[in-house]
Amino acid sequence: MCVNYTPTRKEQLTQFGVHSEQLDDYKAETWQDYAAPVIRHHEGDRKVLLASYGMVPKTKMAAGVKRFSSMNARAETIAQLPTFAKPWREGKLCLVPMQEFFEPCYESGKAERWRIGLTEGTDFAVAGLYREWDEPEGGKSFSFTQITINADQHPLMRRFHQPGDEKRSLVVVHRHDYDDWLSCKNPEYARTFLQLYPPELMRAEVVINNADSSQASLF
Secondary structure, three states: OOOOEEEOOHHHHHHHOOOOOOOOOOOOOEOOOOEEEEEEEEOOEEEEEEEEEOOOOHHHOOOOOOOOOOOEEEOOOOOOOOOOHHHHHOOOEEEEEEEEEEEEEOOOOOOEEEEEEEOOOOOEEEEEEEEEEEOOOOOEEEEEEEEEEEOOOOOOHHHOOOOOOOOEEEOEOOHHHHHHHHHOOOHHHHHHHOOOOOHHHEEEEEEOOOOOOEEOOOO
């Protein structure tokens, strides 16, 4: 599962066909409950908005309920779990634009933080699902989750997470599929977009420290 990524910078969102002039600022890295940009279809066009990472934000959890993670939605159960089922049926599909995402790799014998992106070095978008919340004072807020699929046979993504654990991957959406994905209202057809991205088009590097440096590319 992915719990941390670097969102596309505000000034770079135009490459996804959206305008961000009115968008509030957001943090350079996204973690649970952080606001980050997502793209949806609204009135026939792509629109960008800020949403909270995690389908059920901490502020929306009932008192006394133990905090749980809803940052990732498994494709296999997305239609059954109460957290995701209604937005999935309603076609609340979105794109999550990013520069790279992070996963732990244990090949050295200990957990190391790796960053994953595209070989061409461009930003990309992964498949997401969003939800609207009615606010007490009026208006709406938004939250989102990233959809994951099994990656046990993917040459790159199977190298992450603890040995013995199932391997999972975010769904990188091909640029030519953006509008078809965003406008899809048929849950079964939406599943056809949930495919592993070609490994030869992806890159991964170990993060040495918090500075922007890396070594030992996997691909």
